[in-house]
Amino acid sequence: MTAPTPVETQLRDAGLKATRTRIAVVAALRDLGGHQTADEVSTALAANDAVVSRATVFNALDDLTRAGLVMVADAGPGATRYEWADRWHHHFVCTSCGAISDVACPEDSPRCVDAPGVEGTVDDVQVIFRGTCSSCIGPGAETT
Ligand SMILES: [Zn+2]
């Protein structure tokens, strides 16, 4: 049994200083789960009496994303959504209610799909699946 790596260690391994703000932002993303906007992260921090400015939260999220610790969930137009993710994955977006859920990446790799015809290098591929989620379809909708 190995204990989970402390956030401080993960930050330092990624070349970032383990500042209180970064640790608090990671903790908030972990606790909230799912896909959160910077505003939602700010609100969560404020609820924990960790009052930091919105700009500070933005900077921390930016640093964490660049370092590869936090993933930006590409879910189409709207505010940028961040998440604490162990594995590369894609997203399903409900066009009716806007719910976002994770779709496992079959290759478990940021470059899971070849991009024919692209001249240059591809860093990552995020696919957005769009459709109607099961709660919007409603119970029994398939049989009616
Ligand atoms: Zn829905």
Ligand SMILES: [Zn+2]
């Ligand atoms: Zn996700």
